[in-house]
Amino acid sequence: MARDIKKLVSELTLEEKAGLCSGQDFWHTKAVERLGIPAVMVSDGPHGLRKQDQEADHLGVNDSIVAVCFPAACATASSFDTEMICKMGETIGNECQAEDLSVVLGPAVNIKRSPLCGRNFEYFSEDPYLAGEMAAAYINGVQSKEVGTSIKHFAFNNQEYNRMSCSSEVSERAAHEIYFPAFEIAVKKSQPWTVMCSYNKINGTYASDNKWLLTDVLRDMWGYKGYVMTDWGAVDDRPQGIRAGLDLEMPGSGGINDKKIVEAVKNGELDEALLDAAVERFLNIVFKYVDNHEKYADAVFDRDADHEKAVDAAGECAVLLENNGILPLSSDKKIVYIGEYAAKPRYQGGGSSHINASKVTSALESAEAKGRCVEYVKGFPADKDELDSEEFAKAIAAAQNADVAVIFAGLPDSFESEGYDRTHMRMPDVQNKLIAAVAAVQPNTVVVLHNGSPVETPWADKVAAVLEMYLGGQGVGEATDRILYGEINPSGHLAETFPIRLEDNPSYLFFPGDGMKVHYAEDVFVGYRYYDTKKIPVRWAFGHGLSYTTFAIDNMQVSSESLDDNGEITVCVDVTNTGKVAGKEVVQLYVSDLNGTPERPAKELKGFVKIALEPGEKKTVAMKICARSLSYWNEELGDWYAPGGKYLLQAGDASDNITACHEISFTTGKVLPLKIDGSTTVGQLLSHPRTAAAMAQILEAAKANSPFGEAVEDAPSDGDGHGGLGDAETASKMMEEMMKGMPIKSLISFGMGDSGLIDMLMNL
Ligand code: BGC
Numbered sequence: 001m002a003r004d005i006k007k008l009v010s011e012l013t014l015e016e017k018a019g020l021c022s023g024q025d026f027w028h029t030k031a032v033e034r035l036g037i038p039a040v041m042v043s044d045g046p047h048g049l050r051k052q053d054q055e056a057d058h059l060g061v062n063d064s065i066v067a068v069c070f071p072a073a074c075a076t077a078s079s080f081d082t083e084m085i086c087k088m089g090e091t092i093g094n095e096c097q098a099e100d101l102s103v104v105l106g107p108a109v110n111i112k113r114s115p116l117c118g119r120n121f122e123y124f125s126e127d128p129y130l131a132g133e134m135a136a137a138y139i140n141g142v143q144s145k146e147v148g149t150s151i152k153h154f155a156f157n158n159q160e161y162n163r164m165s166c167s168s169e170v171s172e173r174a175a176h177e178i179y180f181p182a183f184e185i186a187v188k189k190s191q192p193w194t195v196m197c198s199y200n201k202i203n204g205t206y207a208s209d210n211k212w213l214l215t216d217v218l219r220d221m222w223g224y225k226g227y228v229m230t231d232w233g234a235v236d237d238r239p240q241g242i243r244a245g246l247d248l249e250m251p252g253s254g255g256i257n258d259k260k261i262v263e264a265v266k267n268g269e270l271d272e273a274l275l276d277a278a279v280e281r282f283l284n285i286v287f288k289y290v291d292n293h294e295k296y297a298d299a300v301f302d303r304d305a306d307h308e309k310a311v312d313a314a315g316e317c318a319v320l321l322e323n324n325g326i327l328p329l330s331s332d333k334k335i336v337y338i339g340e341y342a343a344k345p346r347y348q349g350g351g352s353s354h355i356n357a358s359k360v361t362s363a364l365e366s367a368e369a370k371g372r373c374v375e376y377v378k379g380f381p382a383d384k385d386e387l388d389s390e391e392f393a394k395a396i397a398a399a400q401n402a403d404v405a406v407i408f409a410g411l412p413d414s415f416e417s418e419g420y421d422r423t424h425m426r427m428p429d430v431q432n433k434l435i436a437a438v439a440a441v442q443p444n445t446v447v448v449l450h451n452g453s454p455v456e457t458p459w460a461d462k463v464a465a466v467l468e469m470y471l472g473g474q475g476v477g478e479a480t481d482r483i484l485y486g487e488i489n490p491s492g493h494l495a496e497t498f499p500i501r502l503e504d505n506p507s508y509l510f511f512p513g514d515g516m517k518v519h520y521a522e523d524v525f526v527g528y529r530y531y532d533t534k535k536i537p538v539r540w541a542f543g544h545g546l547s548y549t550t551f552a553i554d555n556m557q558v559s560s561e562s563l564d565d566n567g568e569i570t571v572c573v574d575v576t577n578t579g580k581v582a583g584k585e586v587v588q589l590y591v592s593d594l595n596g597t598p599e600r601p602a603k604e605l606k607g608f609v610k611i612a613l614e615p616g617e618k619k620t621v622a623m624k625i626c627a628r629s630l631s632y633w634n635e636e637l638g639d640w641y642a643p644g645g646k647y648l649l650q651a652g653d654a655s656d657n658i659t660a661c662h663e664i665s666f667t668t669g670k671v672l673p674l675k676i677d678g679s680t681t682v683g684q685l686l687s688h689p690r691t692a693a694a695m696a697q698i699l700e701a702a703k704a705n706s707p708f709g710e711a712v713e714d715a716p717s718d719g720d721g722h723g724g725l726g727d728a729e730t731a732s733k734m735m736e737e738m739m740k741g742m743p744i745k746s747l748i749s750f751g752m753g754d755s756g757l758i759d760m761l762m763n764l
Contacts, residue, residue, distance in 0.1 A: 003291070005283050009276050011035055017279045018261035021242065023252035026056030026232075029286065040286055042150070042229075042250075043099075046106020046122070046138070047072050047348070047473065048092065048355040051099055056251075058232040059419065060354030067095070068306040068474060069348050069355035073108060073134070074452050075317035075470035077124035077495035078545070080586040081610045082137035084316045089141020089149075091309050096147040097296035102289035103148035103194055106353075107135045109182035110157050110198075112453070112496050113526055114511040116422040118160040121349040121452020121471050125495035126527030127542065128178055129605050132185025139190035145299075146292040148193030148285055151186050153231055155179055155213060156520075157198035160421045161512040164233070167201035170520040176633035176640075177524045180217065187222045193285045194226050197246060199234045206236040214245035227281040232352075239264035243271075247278040303358040311361070311475030318483050319468040319492035320546040326404060326444050326464040328486025328548060333403040336375045337364055338395045338438065339431070340382035341408035345469075346450040347476045351418025357474040363408065363448070366481035375402065383412045385428030395434060399442040406484065407435055410450030421512055425502040427455045435459045448480060454498040457539055468492070486548060491584035491610070493545030493654065497528050500539050506530035524632075528655045529601035541656035543588050543605075549579030549615065553587055553651055556660040564667050568626045573651045573660050575621055577613035584612045587651060589623045590658070591630055595645035600632060603650060625649070630666055636673050644668050676744075676762045683740030691764045698761070699739065702752035703732070 009017070016032050024030045024039055031039040044050040044060075047070040055062040070076075070092070076085050096104055108119070112126045124131035139149045156168035156179055170179065186192055197207040197214065207213055208230050218224045227247040235241060235249045238257035242264075249257055264270035320327070329335060342364045348355060367374040379395035380388070399405035409431045416422055426432070439445040439462040446465040449455070450472075460466060467490070469480055482488040499505050506522035513519060522530060528542035552575070559570040575585050589607035593600045607623030627642055634641035644667045652658035674680075674688045685695035744761050747753040 003287050005280055005287065008035060008037070008283060009280050012279065014262055014265055014272070015258070017275050018258040018265075019255075020279050020282060021247060021261060021275070022249040022258055026058070026251045027052060029248065029282075037283065037286070038290055040102035040289055041100060042103040042105060043096075043101045044106070044352045045104040045150075046108055046353060047076070049095055049099060049101065049104070050353065050355055051101060058352050060351045064356050065099070066303065066358050067301075067355050068303055068310055069357040070310050071314050071317050071473040071476070072121045072349055072353070072452060072471040073124045074121045074495070075314065075472050075492075076138075077130060077134050078319050078468070078470065078492035079313075079316040079610070080130070080493055080495075080608050081316050082133055084313060085134055086137040086141035088309070088313055089138040090144055091306055093142040093145025093147045094296075094299055095301045095306065096142070097145055097293065097299035098301040100293070101147065102286070103150055104142055105150045105196065106152065107138050107149065108152050109135045109186065110153060110155075111179055111182065111526060113158040113520070114505055114507040115425050115454045115496075115499070115502065116511060117158055117453070118416050118421045119349070119351065119418045121416060122351075122353050122418070124182070126497065127495065127605050128181035129185070130495055130608070131182035133608075135182055135186040136189035139186055139192050143190065143193065145296070146289065148226070148289060150194040150196045150229060151183060151192040152196035153198035154183055154195050154207065154218070154228075155198060156202050156207075157200050159512040159518065160419055162515045164199040165201070166513060166515060167204050167517045168520060169203055169517050171523055172635050173633045174520055174523045178526050183218075184222050187218070187224045191225055193288065195224065195228045196231050197228055197234060199231050206234070208234045208246050209236050209240045209244050211244040219245060227278070227285055239270045242274050242278055247282050307359055307475060310473045311478045314469070314472035314475045314479035315482060315488040317470060317472055317492050318479065318490045319494055319544075320483075320490040321466040321468050321540050321544070322460065322463070323465040323546050326446060327467070327484065329404060329406075329484050331372060331485065334373055334375075334401075335404050335406060336377060336398045336402040337367070337406050337408060338377050338379040338399065338434070339408035340378050340380065341410055341448070341450050342376060342406070343378075344382050345408070345477045345480070346382060346410050346413065346471060347473055348471050349417060349452050350413055353418070355474075360474045360477065362477035363480040363484070364477070366478045370481065372485065379407070379434055380428070380430045383414070385412070385430055387430045387433070392430075392434060392437070396437055396441060399438040399445070402442070404444040404446060405438050405442045406446045406448060407438060408448045408450065409435060411452065411455065416452050422453070425454060425456050427451075432458060436462065439463050446484075448484075450476070454496060456501060457498070460539060468494075486581075489548045489581055489583040491545070491547060491586065493543050493586040493588075494540055495542070497531055497538050497542045498540040499531070500537060504531070504536050504538070524599070525601060529604065532602040532655060541654050543586070543652075543654040544656065545586065545654070547579075547583045547585070549577055549581045549583040551583070551585040551613070551653060552576045552578050553585070553653060553659045556649065556651055556662045558649070558662050558664060560664075562665045562667065563625070563627065563630070565627045565669055568624050569664065570622050570624055571607070571649055571651070571662070572620050572622045574618055575611055575613065576618040577615050580615050582612070582614050584610055585653060586610050587621050587623075588653065588655070589625070590650045590652075590655065591625065592648040592650065593630065593642070594648055594663070595643050597632070597643055603655070605655075627666070627668070634672065637670070639670070641670055641672065642666055642668060676764060678745030678758070678762075679743045681740060682742050682744065685744070685761065685764070686740065694764055695761070698753070698757065699736070702747070703735065
């Protein structure tokens with residue numbers, strides 16, 4: 001049925017329109033029965049349904065329906081598998097139809113600025129391109145079932161400390177290069193039905209009041225078509241919100257804010273047309289769901305079938321960080337599992353994404369079900385940092401008597417959660433001590449990690465293998481079992497760097513601010529962009545991940561040696577499985593600016609492909625790059641810009657393992673603005689196309705006439721006729737270099753011009 005939403009809006013009273021701009025209760029929008037507008041339900045998300053039938057809350061405290069808990073974003077991002085996360089989205093979309101939920105509140109795509117952010121487990125990556133591609137694939141999956149998503153938290157919600165009021169102080173450049181692209185890519189590739197604005201302020205203005213954010217960037221620049229809702233309770237000034245482009249307030253304010261909208265329209269402070277536009281955007285989405293829901297009358301939430309999908313997804317996400325060959329385990333070995341996570345895995349994080357899981361399989365249960373020869377010793381508790389000397393001693397004795405000790409370690413729930421940040425990056429002391437003690441008596445020690453964000457691993461060089469399972473959802477135990485015993489070949493790669501120490505992280509000095517403001521002073525140097533550029537050694541680099549087989553990535557071929565503002569280059573590399581078992585490799589494409597442009601990261605991810613290969617098999621993978629892949633956000637231009645020149649394309653299976661490169665050249669028609677005044681330097685004029693020729697001419701003349709010029713003429717030669725330090729040519733070059741930094745106002749002081757010349761330069 002084609003609906004005329006504009007007409008519907010015109011039939012609403014002012015009060016009804018204002019009313020539709022806020023929720024009825026915690027999870028429902030409002031109805032206007034006389035016009036056939038129904039209330040619809042929304043629900044958290046993102047990695048499964050937290051549909052609350054009874055007592056509602058936004059912190060995951062009260063119960064919700066029994067549902068399936070899929071791997072959290074920290075894990076799914078490590079899969080680098082857009083097909084897998086799209087399928088996960090389809091499954092969740094179907095569950096929504098079965099449960100009559102119109103929107104699932106996710107994905108959460110905020111950038112992992114610091115390993116300490118309490119909610120990192122729910123976020124994808126420190127890299128915006130990866131986060132954007134994963135988010136777009138998830139959204140396309142959910143929305144293919146005609147259910148909406150709510151990409152969140154827009155924007156700059158990169159910490160939990162004072163998240164509801166703190167101001168993220170961030171440059172326009174870092175905004176566009178680091179904190180926006182995940183949203184931008186998702187908007188452009190998947191048009192999420194809704195966007196959830198964040199609680200925090202941005203450079204002093206609340207996200208919910210922020211026209212630059214919600215209209216200028218989101219709608220005008222990126223072409224967003226859906227509606228914007230608040231995070232729960234994120235409203236500040238409601239009429240200003242409507243002006244800024246904020247459509248729906250959740251969960252509502254008992255009518256208080258609706259009245260403010262009505263008053264503002266009546267007294268002329270708010271243009272009613274803006275309110276109409278908000279209501280129209282909102283109703284478009286409501287009916288997009290309602291008008292299609294009937295088609296899904298047969299949708300079933302099959303918890304058992306979806307559990308199996310959760311197990312498979314967890315298997316795609318795991319990252320093998322270290323392995324000296326001990327993994328996969330062989331079934332005839334005597335194995336001891338140590339650590340309570342073996343029996344009770346930590347599989348999800350705390351807060352609004354908390355799922356009432358239908359069934360949780362542990363690695364221990366899975367091993368027992370398969371008749372594996374595994375003994376279990378608790379060693380330490382899963383939920384606190386507490387040393388039980390007896391358990392500790394038992395664990396060491398058991399490790400000594402076994403062929404292999406597998407320690408299931410990680411972070412207790414209380415160590416990381418929505419609502420507060422971590423204060424350090426350490427695992428519980430008892431776990432670090434036990435791992436070190438076990439490794440001292442058992443060379444075949446394997447550590448399995450359950451955590452939502454990087455941890456310090458002082459024992460990393462002393463153990464035989466480390467397997468990162470993250471918060472892998474309710475199927476994580478079974479997936480761990482299959483990986484440990486080689487039924488699944490691990491294929492995840494890190495979506496974030498594991499620094500050696502917290503102090504190495506670029507945000508360390510500025511995170512989390514004083515509670516009122518947090519300065520993003522590291523600017524665009526987030527994650528590997530910083531570690532790489534500064535050459536800071538890390539424990540495990542962004543993109544790192546091992547396999548039970550080996551791969552070669554080589555032979556980079558490009559469809560063209562040069563690129564311009566409008567073109568595209570296809571970059572191909574060969575990938576070969578050089579080992580003995582089938583496996584999947586993640587090919588990553590990074591780009592570096594070779595033109596000496598200031599303040600650019602050493603390299604940035606601009607493409608990736610995950611590919612399955614049989615032993616000995618070779619395939620060619622293709623990735624595309626365009627001008628945007630080479631560009632940075634130029635604040636003067638207010639746009640993306642890449643200087644003409646050389647760029648290096650680099651492919652590998654980790655940011656620190658590049659095995660194929662190719663240099664390309666780039667030409668641009670974009671010209672940077674140049675406003676000339678007395679402080680403009682000779683160098684700036686020499687490098688700008690509008691002024692370069694004129695400045696070069698003036699410089700030549702000035703050199704000849706100035707005292708420097710005489711010095712150049714008189715400079716001695718090195719005697720053999722060749723140039724050398726101190727010869728005329730070198731002196732001339734040195735002078736030129738010095739001149740580049742000279743403001744044009746100073747030319748007079750050095751006898752290189754008069755005020756006529758300065759005026760002439762200023763008018764170039
Ligand atoms: C969270 C959101 C969540 C909402 C509803 C807020 O506290 O930040 O991510 O969707 O609550 O539960």
